[in-house]
Amino acid sequence: MDPQLPQYKKLYEDLRKQIVDGIFKEGDLLPSENELCSLYGVTRPTVRQALSSLVSDGFIKKHQGKGSIVHKLPKGIGILSIAGTTSALGAKNIKSKMLEKPSVGQWPDPFMFPLNDAEKRAGCVQLSRIRYFNDRPIFYDINYLPNININRFTSRTFENKSLFDILRVNYGIEIIGGEQKLRAILSDKKLSDYLRLGEGMPVLHLERHFDTSRPGYSIYSSIYCNTMDQDVYGIF
Amino acid sequence: MDPQLPQYKKLYEDLRKQIVDGIFKEGDLLPSENELCSLYGVTRPTVRQALSSLVSDGFIKKHQGKGSIVHKLPKGIGILSIAGTTSALGAKNIKSKMLEKPSVGQWPDPFMFPLNDAEKRAGCVQLSRIRYFNDRPIFYDINYLPNININRFTSRTFENKSLFDILRVNYGIEIIGGEQKLRAILSDKKLSDYLRLGEGMPVLHLERHFDTSRPGYSIYSSIYCNTMDQDVYGIF
């Protein structure tokens, strides 16, 4: 990929891939930190930086005196962490359908998070879609992007593509963190229609605020999740 | 407290306290890493280790070239992170009531997480309680502790005390991480009674598995949360 990627990130991606691909299985011991140093030609702090990311993403656990043990891959939907929804279940089981053509408009008022003046002035692009796992609708989400330097965005197509991937590839915008609010709600008519649920069924509602690598540029999502068949999973 | 606490943890606790106490306010710039080095007589890697914990706990954000900016204190209930529920709202607004005397018994079957043989053999101590914020019931939780080397546990009293604090002070057990599953459910008769909700209202259900500093010793919680008035908050 990018040859300018920091070494610890390359090591992180490499080890993560080997875990996801099953080369390292649940319960396996990773090579020791010193072995990884030799294998990848880096020093121990660099290795530890990569391993600590794997820990916080839930891929391994470290035990002093023993080593780094591969954690079981999460069974549920890992939406609570930054990695997004595709990491756990595998992108191949996911399909998404846009509900309407993305369009520029005003922010809803009131909005779920406070907006600064620049964001308010610019207005926002709004994208709503339904995401399916194994052909069952699990997510209905509405995404709000400030209309700042994202020309030709509305004309792009998002079917079965990751919004974050498009932002990263086409605009160099990376998600670096965020905050979220959770609550349980009852499905109304629209929700029960979109998620193929009865009315008055329990739905998990997430409101998320993403920070990006572009200073001052934030992305917002309101996500409704059917948790009847599939839990939402996270580590801490 | 403990004079053997690692330096980076002392610095973390010190800065965290200053943020919670309002000495550093939202939007303030923390002293730069080099200034903190001088102030606390440690080196930059140590300072950075402390700051990175503050970042992952959502207290600050770092900006290359600018500094570390104090984040707003979360408004909702910060149960998604390890810090627990008391950090955001302040312990003074929280009361808890035990529902029955803790007692030793068998694990429920099926159980929300897989148990190993030692845990199954030992049986478990079960504690259920309701937690109130501003005299309104928000949480109903059931906690399961393996009955291994926790003598005289059932006779202690937990009213208005943190379970984790008791474990730490009396048994030297610290929570070091864990995993959780989330879903939205409808309140049944018991839940609506405990949480003062109507039946068929939406409730957030968390199932949590805590790892502790005692090897092989895990704690489990099933938490039902009324999110009608108060969101659950998290960062990522």
Next chain:
DNA sequence: TGACCCAACATGTATTTACAAGTTGAACTT
């Protein structure tokens, strides 16, 4: 006055070195 440049300072990445502390298993002692 306005645009540009750049020095000063912030955090990010990386190396090297050292010692502390937990775990394991083999060798030794009884």
Next chain:
DNA sequence: AAGTTCAACTTGTAAATACATGTTGGGTCA
């Protein structure tokens, strides 16, 4: 043979250093 000790290996903590990269504001030059 069983229990103990200890050496070797693991991760944890910490220091000192160097350079890269992003931000800011003041000074310079047109």
